[in-house]
Structure formats: structure tokens, C-alpha cells
Amino acid sequence: MPKTYTPQQLRQRLDRLPRLQLAALPTPLDDLPRFSSAVGGPRILMKREDLTGLAMGGNKIREFEYSIAPAVESGCDVLIHGAAAQSNQSRTTAAVAARLGMKAVQVGRADEHAQIQGNLLLTHLFGAEVHLPPPEQQSATMQQTLDRLRTAGHKPYNTSSDGAAYRGIAYVDGFLELWSQLQERGIEPDVVYLASGAHTHTGMVVAARALGLPLRFVGISPSPRDDEVAAQNMTQLAAEHCRILDLDLEITPADLESYAEFVGPGYGVVTDGSREALQLLARSEGLLLDPCYTGKAMAGLIAHVRAGWWTAEQTAVFVHTGGTPALFAYADELGLELPEAKT
Numbered sequence: 001m002p003k004t005y006t007p008q009q010l011r012q013r014l015d016r017l018p019r020l021q022l023a024a025l026p027t028p029l030d031d032l033p034r035f036s037s038a039v040g041g042p043r044i045l046m047k048r049e050d051l052t053g054l055a056m057g058g059n060k061i062r063e064f065e066y067s068i069a070p071a072v073e074s075g076c077d078v079l080i081h082g083a084a085a086q087s088n089q090s091r092t093t094a095a096v097a098a099r100l101g102m103k104a105v106q107v108g109r110a111d112e113h114a115q116i117q118g119n120l121l122l123t124h125l126f127g128a129e130v131h132l133p134p135p136e137q138q139s140a141t142m143q144q145t146l147d148r149l150r151t152a153g154h155k156p157y158n159t160s161s162d163g164a165a166y167r168g169i170a171y172v173d174g175f176l177e178l179w180s181q182l183q184e185r186g187i188e189p190d191v192v193y194l195a196s197g198a199h200t201h202t203g204m205v206v207a208a209r210a211l212g213l214p215l216r217f218v219g220i221s222p223s224p225r226d227d228e229v230a231a232q233n234m235t236q237l238a239a240e241h242c243r244i245l246d247l248d249l250e251i252t253p254a255d256l257e258s259y260a261e262f263v264g265p266g267y268g269v270v271t272d273g274s275r276e277a278l279q280l281l282a283r284s285e286g287l288l289l290d291p292c293y294t295g296k297a298m299a300g301l302i303a304h305v306r307a308g309w310w311t312a313e314q315t316a317v318f319v320h321t322g323g324t325p326a327l328f329a330y331a332d333e334l335g336l337e338l339p340e341a342k343t
């Protein structure tokens with residue numbers, strides 16, 4: 001029999017770890033009745049991780065409470081991050097650096113969304129030093145920037161790679177919060193959907209299995225990938241969460257169900273499915289998704305409902321991991337134009 005733990009036992013283990021206070025918690029758990037009926041499917045509840053507060057929110061704000069705390073303790077003075085030009089993590093890295101009185105650096109790339117809009121606009125506003133080299137020079141520029149910072153006596157912390165396992169630990173905590181909200185309302189979900197970069201997914205699955213819940217999680221990847229390699233990496237990450245929290249659990253690839261078929265042509269490219277998901281949620285509930293992560297995750301949920309995976313008698317929780325500021329850099333792909341001026 002696998003070992004199970006009570007929520008209190010998990011909480012005690014989490015409480016031993018260093019933690020910052022950055023997010024406005026608990027985030028709401030909203031019912032989406034008009035969206036559910038528009039999709040023709042199960043009851044859909046949305047865990048509003050887009051409302052974590054700081055810097056227009058998102059899952060990174062919760063993750064950074066655990067992942068940046070050790071950096072602060074060890075005297076790091078620069079938070080650095082590099083990904084796409086419209087990276088949510090670069091935006092939240094810059095905001096958290098400002099909040100903590102640290103220097104922020106973004107080493108992004110000059111991709112097709114490199115415009116002073118959305119996340120990139122906010123990253124500037126939070127005072128980050130921003131570099132946008134051609135994509136093929138991004139990793140060399142990151143290395144040069146790190147070298148330059150160290151030579152100048154700084155102690156940089158890369159919010160992507162450093163302490164990555166603690167980002168998932170934050171979602172062990174996030175799942176405890178979600179589970180207590182569901183229990184208070186007497187709701188037993190059949191499935192949890194989420195954009196599966198990795199950490200939110202692995203953290204939630206570890207928490208659910210630690211509590212002995214057979215709850216199904218369906219992750220939707222925002223990026224093309226090798227499924228086997230991704231499954232291996234996520235299983236290792238989950239094992240690392242268990243090690244940090246001293247949990248006697250084995251998480252297998254079967255626990256970490258995840259699909260990459262809703263990505264379309266590439267990371268950050270709007271698909272017909274994600275455009276439909278964005279419009280349907282906006283027009284039925286007045287709520288926003290983002291073009292890179294949650295739009296695709298919701299496209300996956302809609303496709304699965306249409307394929308008969310979930311019926312009206314069932315309940316799905318969708319974890320909204322944020323990212324909505326990127327919308328403002330996606331007007332073309334979302335098919336939005338000014339109406340013609342009348343003369």
C-alpha cells in the first residue's frame with residue numbers, strides 16, 4: 001500500500017522550508033456555468049492562479065515564494081531570467097526583484113513578439129535591464145551576462161534553473177489550498193486540467209497522491225516536445241519534490257498524463273482551438289485566457305469534452321496559470337482590427 005499523509009502532515013513539511021510572502025492567497029475558485037454550457041460539457045470550476053496579485057499575477061508569483069526564498073537567504077542580489085520576448089516569467093521575475101530591492105535582468109530573444117507591449121512593456125516598467133539578442137545568440141548572451149554580473153561582484157539567481165524543484169513545491173501547497181476549497185463546498189472533481197510546463201503539474205500531482213487521492217490530472221503542453229523525455233523529466237521533478245518534503249511516494253509517468261497535440265505549429269503560436277477557447281471564455285464569462293499556455297490548455301479541455309471524455313454529470317477543475325498580459329502583443333493572431341473609420 002502506498003503511504004498517505006494528512007493535509008496537516010503535508011503542511012508541517014512545507015512549513016519547514018524558507019518562504020517569501022508575495023502572492024494574494026488563497027486565490028478564488030470560480031464556477032463557470034455559462035462557459036460549461038457553451039462547451040456542452042461537465043461542470044467547470046476555475047482555480048484563479050491568474051489572480052495571485054503582484055504584477056498581474058500568474059502561477060510564477062506563487063512559485064517564487066518558495067523558489068526565490070533560498071536565494072534571498074544566501075545573499076543573491078540579482079534575479080535573471082531568459083525565455084521568449086513575451087515571457088510571463090521575465091515579467092514576474094522583474095516585479096519580484098523590484099519588490100525585494102534586487103536588480104532584475106531579462107535575457108530574452110528578438111522573436112516575432114518582441115514589441116513594447118504586454119509582458120515586455122511591464123518588464124521594462126519594473127526596471128529590468130533587458131537584452132533581446134537574436135534567438136541563436138540567446139544562450140551565449142545569457143552566459144556573458146552572468147559572467148559580467150559576477151565579475152562586477154553580483155550574485156545572480158536564474159529564476160528558471162535555480163531552485164526549479166521549489167517551484168513545484170509551491171504547487172504542493174497550491175493543491176492543499178484547492179483541495180480545502182473543494183472540500184468546503186462539498187465538490188468532488190473528476191479531473192484537473194492545466195497548462196503543463198512542468199512545475200504546477202508535478203507539484204499538484206505529488207500533493208494529491210500524498211493525500212491518497214486517485215484524482216486524474218490532464219496536462220496540456222504549451223511546447224512541442226519528445227513525450228518520452230518530457231515524461232522522464234517530470235517524473236524526476238516529482239521525485240525531487242518527494243525528496244525535499246520527505247514523502248515516501250513513487251510518482252510514475254502514468255500519474256503525469258500530458259498531451260502536446262494542442263500546441264499547433266509552435267510555442268506561442270495561436271491555433272484555431274486556442275483562439276476559440278479565448279473567445280468562448282471571454283464572451284461567456286468575461287474572463288481572459290492567455291495565448292501561449294491557458295488558451296491551449298482550454299482548447300485541450302474543449303476538444304476532450306467534444307470527444308466524449310467528460311459528460312454533464314462530471315466536474316472538471318481548470319487551473320488558470322495566468323499569462324494574460326501577453327494578450328496585448330497578440331492582436332494580429334487573435335484577429336482583432338480597428339473598425340473602419342466612418343467618414
Ligand SMILES: Cc1ncc(COP(=O)(O)O)c(C=O)c1O
Nearest residue numbers: 088197198199200293321322323
Ligand atoms: C501562464 C503560464 N502557465 C503555465 C506555465 C508553466 O509553468 P510551470 O512549468 O512552472 O508550471 C507558465 C510558465 O512557463 C506560464 O507563464
